[in-house]
Amino acid sequence: MFAPKFRITSSITTALMSVEADRQVIMELPIDVEMLGSLRETAKLAATHYSTQIEGNRLTQIQVQETLAGAHFPGRERDVSEVRNYYRAIEEVERLAKPLAPLTEEDIRQIHGLVLHGRPSPTPYRDEQNVIRDSVSGGIVYMPPEAKDVPELMRDLVAWVNGELEQGETPAPIIAALAHYQYATIHPYYDGNGRTARLLTTLILHRAGYGLKGIYNLEEYYAQNLPGYYQAMDVGASHNYYFGRVEADVTEFIAYFCQGMAQAFAAVRTQAMNAAGRGAHDRSPLLRRLDPRKRRLLDLFRKHGTVTTAEIAAHLGLSPRTIVALSRDWLKDGFLTLHDPSRKNRSYGLGQDYERLIVDEGR
Incomplete structure (x- = not known):
């Protein structure tokens, strides 16, 4: 030993x-x-x-x-x-x-x-x-x-x-x-x-x-x-x-x-x-729940509010098929909400808890 x-x-x-x-x-x-x-x-x-x-x-x-x-x-x-x-x-x-x-x-x-x-x-x-x-x-x-x-x-x-x-x-x-x-x-x-x-x-x-x-x-x-x-x-x-x-x-x-x-x-x-000193508000416990992919997606949602499957795929460098599979899990764990359920134009928003991350930044 x-x-x-x-x-x-x-x-x-x-x-x-x-x-x-x-x-x-x-x-x-x-x-x-x-x-x-x-x-x-x-x-x-x-x-x-x-x-x-x-x-x-x-x-x-x-x-x-x-x-x-x-x-x-x-x-x-x-x-x-x-x-x-x-x-x-x-x-x-x-x-x-x-x-x-x-x-x-x-x-x-x-x-x-x-x-x-x-x-x-x-x-x-x-x-x-x-x-x-x-x-x-x-x-x-x-x-x-x-x-x-x-x-x-x-x-x-x-x-x-x-x-x-x-x-x-x-x-x-x-x-x-x-x-x-x-x-x-x-x-x-x-x-x-x-x-x-x-x-x-x-x-x-x-x-x-x-x-x-x-x-x-x-x-x-x-x-x-x-x-x-x-x-x-x-x-x-x-x-x-x-x-x-x-x-x-x-x-x-x-x-x-x-x-x-x-x-x-x-x-x-x-x-x-x-x-x-710049008036920060700590949301690190919530951020710690996110894996690197989800953290990268915060930037995308910060810019656009709602995003499509194709936009998520392009942002992460993954195939749309992979994103479809991942999004099922993200919907289940509350990271995403379904904004437009149509198959051709399916789009997503952030879950309520994670939306607050972006809202708090603007305060």
Whole structure:
């Protein structure tokens, strides 16, 4: 069973206190729907840019935004694919981020499937040994555990995370930090481990009540403090998992991680206070019911009031047939109301609760 070794230092305590203070302020601030959506999108774009940049992606932050809007960059097809895949994975984390839901290996595998292939299909763990090499010298930096040990190590990690979250004795940021560290240590795949580790961290924090309305990211901190990131991860007397790292003291990484959270939360607190100062009204509990597709549709209804099946399909980039199937569910759950039932000109309005989101913005 995973049994990490660490100490609670004064720097970790200070960072945790800062996180809790900012978290409390942010969650109580009123933020209007439009601003909340804008802050969330900004956070997702930044997370996508910085997390892929850490892995060598060459697209700038502006190019990342253009890529997600449909642009192509000849000669950088792999970079474009990585960016789109990571953004899809963030949206999947949003979908999976149900408070207090237990973490599963299936969750992690689906996230990795999106990161690497752009599909939420669970991917199998590696079946051979792999190594991490220095990009300049080619020397071995780290040799993960053997492939035969990966399944058990992953089961132990997931069981440990769920157990710690259920007991509630260890602060959630420390649980997330240790999960990040151990996942990277196990290195269960040949590729995509770093990106998946960072998304796993986000998922755990969201489920533990540290989602912060989805308006922060930690990836920027990692990217801007990359030497510290690698130094904090590089513990143990040997580069071999079995000769040092498995029993290493990971206090330094926890400190690095918690300080990053404190920095990110402080920045978001400033943004949120500015937004609240503009007379915002918080409808975030209602917004949290919406998946990414429904959130995108709010913009369409905001402009037109009522919309047709064809307009919804064009806005979401889906086929009209798919929208017909989705609209049945949306009518049942109250997101949509049927405005014109005719087959040729069928149109919809927002359900009463969601109509208020748009009405409140105009006040």
